[in-house]
Amino acid sequence: GNSVTQMEGPVTLSEEAFLTINCTYTATGYPSLFWYVQYPGEGLQLLLKATKADDKGSNKGFEATYRKETTSFHLEKGSVQVSDSAVYFCALSENTGTASKLTFGTGTRLQVTL
Amino acid sequence: DGGITQSPKYLFRKEGQNVTLSCEQNLNHDAMYWYRQDPGQGLRLIYYSQIVNDFQKGDIAEGYSVSREKKESFPLTVTSAQKNPTAFYLCASSMGRVVTGELFFGEGSRLTVL
Numbered sequence: 001g002n003s004v005t006q007m008e009g010p011v012t013l014s015e016e017a018f019l020t021i022n023c024t025y026t027a028t029g030y031p032s033l034f035w036y037v038q039y040p041g042e043g044l045q046l047l048l049k050a051t052k053a054d055d056k057g058s059n060k061g062f063e064a065t066y067r068k069e070t071t072s073f074h075l076e077k078g079s080v081q082v083s084d085s086a087v088y089f090c091a092l093s094e095n096t097g098t099a100s101k102l103t104f105g106t107g108t109r110l111q112v113t114l
Numbered sequence: 115d116g117g118i119t120q121s122p123k124y125l126f127r128k129e130g131q132n133v134t135l136s137c138e139q140n141l142n143h144d145a146m147y148w149y150r151q152d153p154g155q156g157l158r159l160i161y162y163s164q165i166v167n168d169f170q171k172g173d174i175a176e177g178y179s180v181s182r183e184k185k186e187s188f189p190l191t192v193t194s195a196q197k198n199p200t201a202f203y204l205c206a207s208s209m210g211r212v213v214t215g216e217l218f219f220g221e222g223s224r225l226t227v228l
Contacts, residue, residue, distance in 0.1 A: 034216070043118075043204055043219030044157075089156060101147065101172065102217060106156035 002027045004090050006105035013080055013112050021075040021108045023064075023090035031092040033057075033066050033073040034102065038087045047075075047088070080112045116141045120205050120220035127192075127199075127227055135190045135223045137205035144210060146188035147217065150174060151202040160203075163188055192225060200227045 007022040025031065032051045036044040048057030053068035062077045073090060090105040118139045127133045139146065145164045149157040159172030163182040177196025182188055188207075192199045202224050206217040 036217075041221070043206075043221045044217070045219065046216040049216065101159055101162055104149075104157040106154060 002031070002092060002094065002103040004092055004103055004105035006088075006090050006108050009087075009107075009109040011108060011110050013110070015082055015112055015114055016079045017112075019075070019077040019080045019084075019110065021088055021090075021110070023073045023075065023105060025071050025073065025090070025092050027071075027092055027094065027103075029094050031094055033064070034091040034093070035062070035064055035073070035075050036089040036091060036104075038089065038107070040086070044089060080110070082112045082114060085110055085112045118205055118207055118218055118220035120203075120223050123221065123223060125223060125225045127225065129227055130194045132191055132193050133199075133225065135192070135203055135205075135225070137188045137190065137220060139186050139188075139205075139207045139218075141207055141209075141218060142185070143207035143218070144185070145208045146182070147206040147208075148172075148178075148180065148188070148190045149204045149206065151204055151222070157204065160190065199225055201225060 003026045005024050034049045035047040037047045038044045048059040050057040050066035056065045064073050064075045087107045087109045089107045091102040093102050121136045147162040148160040151157050158174050160178050161180040163169035166185050169180050169182050179191045202222050204222045205220045208217050
């Protein structure tokens, strides 16, 4: 079956530090890959996505590249802000069949301090 | 504003009682989903529905039931058969197959069994 593995948190960084959150996946077929973010007390919202190998998703200074050879989709940001403190979820969806659902990782909590 | 509304935000129930969580969307989306979120386990899919009057079990459907009588509504009932019902429940919707689109989430309902 499909699965997503994320690095355990919390990740604690100082403001303006470089961020990497690792994500690897196992899937049959050719999945689409997503990063979702959950701010405190809220639901999840889509941060970025990539639908095929070598695609780079980007949004709000965050980037992730779909690497088929390493089955990875690591999230990066060059300079984090306190407002980036949240839980980040990596997810995948299959491009085959009629099923339409996402498989999520366990989430990585990011804490950014001044 | 378009979006997903979940209610109630907080709910307490005694053991042995059924409880129904409401989820309403005005995005005109075809597909709706229920996820359960537990610390350290990420999101797990309970049920999903791609069209009215049809729904499928997700990965952890035991002890839960749903209905989809209207396009905009997808209520979740947590029955007394659910052994560990205390959790954060998230409802989501998507326009079509989630492989190309995104999931839109509500703000969640936190259920506590006393």
